[in-house]
Amino acid sequence: MxxxxxxxxxxxxxxxxxxxxxxxxxxxxxxxxxxxxxxxxxxxxxxxxxxxxxxxxxxxxxxxxxxxxxxxxxxxxxxxxxxxxxxxxxxxxxxxxxxxxxxxxxxxxxxxxxxxxxxxxxxxxxxxxxxxxxxxxxxxVYSTVLTFNSEMFPEDNQPETIEDLFDVENFPGRRALQDRPGTNLEWALYADGVALEDIYDVLSTPEGVDRAFAKLDTIKEHLIFWTEGAQAPQLLADKEVSFTTGYNGRIFDAAAVEGQPFEIIWDGQIVEWxxxxxxxxxxxxxxxxxxxxxxxxxxxxxxxxxxxxxxxxxxxxxxxxxxxxxxxxxxxxxMPTNPDNYYAPIVLNNDFWTDYGDELRERFANWMLQ
Missing domain, CATH: 3.40.190.10 (Periplasmic binding protein-like II)
Structure with missing residues (x-):
């Protein structure tokens, strides 16, 4: 920017x-x-x-x-x-x-x-x-985080990483993602083994984009999508999904104010202004x-x-x-920037999304409909 x-x-x-x-x-x-x-x-x-x-x-x-x-x-x-x-x-x-x-x-x-x-x-x-x-x-400064309903998993098998979003065998249930490519493509590459510091270099290539969508394909049949920020915690509260992406402040509000049994996974949080x-x-x-x-x-x-x-x-x-x-x-x-939470952040690259956003939004929209 x-x-x-x-x-x-x-x-x-x-x-x-x-x-x-x-x-x-x-x-x-x-x-x-x-x-x-x-x-x-x-x-x-x-x-x-x-x-x-x-x-x-x-x-x-x-x-x-x-x-x-x-x-x-x-x-x-x-x-x-x-x-x-x-x-x-x-x-x-x-x-x-x-x-x-x-x-x-x-x-x-x-x-x-x-x-x-x-x-x-x-x-x-x-x-x-x-x-x-x-x-x-x-x-x-906020972050998009992965969060889950702790009541939907055994106490001795609670999710901890972004990789767990893609592990439907050990962590079953539907997942909710926001209906835009940002966050989803970064996490797909991260879960596929790309180092945090290399994500945008990989995503800047056609092969990297294909790799991200291929990873998302592995959970496509388990996905639903949300648009408005308030929808994510509601889906989780209603147990329509076991995982959702969401804004950390919304999840905090649902857990601390409303008493919902939500846990935030700070691994791979997408930090943004x-x-x-x-x-x-x-x-x-x-x-x-x-x-x-x-x-x-x-x-x-x-x-x-x-x-x-x-x-x-x-x-x-x-x-x-x-x-x-x-x-x-x-x-x-x-706060997302608290050292205990900021151990594996992905700082959203706005220059990347300015350059490639329109193209990737169109492809993501088509992918959701497939």
Whole structure:
């Protein structure tokens, strides 16, 4: 992902927008349609970002839209129709770079638009290395993990590795995978013996892609697919599947808050950023920018970790992570970057998915239908 910092560009003209002061912010009014992923994740944003912001700005209304799973297609359609109705979109970095290249989301000058750290460190130096994109503002570090329902396996034979996902003899039951190639192709190669550091080199070749799909073929008849993040823990809770891929924060929420008997397999976790993009041509740019300045500051990113086990994307936020707001659980041990969990990570290569994503998404979609 590119990290050069550019000024915000509005439709048809370049406009440099200064973040508003708190005093000015009190005069903000209007509504924002904010697109995110739904479920426990949107709930964490609601409590950490939306509610504090609207309390400070009572004339602002925030409307949540759970459309992030199809954000790139939605942005393209709105742009082509000349009718942009989304104000702010939570998006994956690889899709954000495609949208940025197509000019359908705004370019961001991070130091001009975002709050500095409490000690004055500019935003461009405070956000974690590699996380900022020219059109992308990260919020969290999260991971896609393999998880299982512990009640569906004997106590002396519980799964532990990504290889166990592909072992239907020793670990029977249906498996649920997200309906996109990312994570699934990486894990297929990892389970087939490819070293972690070589996965993207192998996947960059036609032979490597064929190898990944061949490995997935070995469990194809045992698979079902999910689209929305909330579906994965529900499938596992209903025992429709014994394994599922899922976002670590959703699985934490289901286990810690709802008491579900879920266990996370941290082996091979796919580590990724997630964050905000601003649609080009949106109707409320000034209000969006004021919201972003507030919602991405050091305290707000730390606050989100009170409600879901995703790590904040700013270095200055990490020391502020403490206990879960409702449960009193120390959240540090549940972060994907905790050393006890970060022993065999696969850091998602966004440059790879920007270059090869469209081709692999098409092939994966066809494969699911076969």
């Amino acid at each position: 590119k990290t050069n910092l550019l000024k915000i560009v509005g439709t048809g003209s370049a406009v440099s927008l200064l973040a508003m002061s708190a005093a000015t912010a009190q005069d903000m009014e209007g509504s924002l349609t904010i697109v995110s992923w739904g479920g426990a994740y949107t709930a964490s944003q609601q409590r950490a970002y939306h509610e504090p912001y609207t309390e400070m700005n009572p004339d602002v209304t925030i409307i949540n839209d759970d459309g992030s799973a199809n954000a790139l297609a939605g942005l393209r359609a709105q742009s082509q129709a000349g009718n942009v109705t989304w104000d702010l979109v939570d998006m994956l970095p690889s899709d954000a770079q495609l949208a940025c290249d197509e000019g359908i989301i705004m370019q961001i000058d991070h130091d001009e638009m975002l709050a500095a750290a409490p000690d004055g460190t500019p935003a461009s130096e405070d956000f974690l290395p590699g996380s900022l994109g020219e059109c992308f503002i990260p919020q969290i 997630d964050g905000w993009v601003v649609p080009t041509g949106g109707p409320n740019v000034d209000l969006v920018m004021d919201y972003l300045h507030f919602a991405t500051d050091t305290q707000r990113l730390a606050d989100q970790a009170k409600y879901i086990s995703y790590g904040p994307a700013r270095a200055s936020s990490a020391p502020l992570v403490g206990e879960h707001a409702d449960l009193g659980i120390d959240m540090n041990s549940h």
